[in-house]
Amino acid sequence: QVRLVESGGGLVQDGGSLTLSCVASGQTVNRYVLGWFRQAPGKEREFVAAISGSGNLDYAHSVQDRFEISRHNGKHTAWLQMHSLKPEDTAVYYCAMENFAARISYGVARYDYWGQGTQVTVSS
Secondary structure, three states, X not given: OOEEEEEOOEEXXXXXXXXXXXXXXXXXXXXXXXXXXXXXXXXXXXXXXXXXXXXXXXXXXXXXXXXXXXEEOOOOEEEEEEOOOOHHHOEEEEEEEEEOOOOOOOOHHHOOEEOOOEEEEEEX
């Protein structure tokens, strides 16, 4: 059974930085995509960034050039470095895994496993 655990959320001022971590347990093969999604109050969950096992990356336009996703296959861990944070980045951030996938998907329904979420709040 795959389990994803996020950490690193918190409260930060406008323009600040945070780094989120996601550790995957119960997974032994690196053929999967790790993605970050977020959900603000009253809004749908949306794609933020994702990385494949071979290192292909993609980002939502709203975070391009401000966020950076990375992963360590041996540690089954991914990180989301967030810089120049804005109040509109405030949301619960979720780590997700699309298992046995080589290409990045952007839809929530494509991901098989989800973490419990970590709150990121950016104050103005």
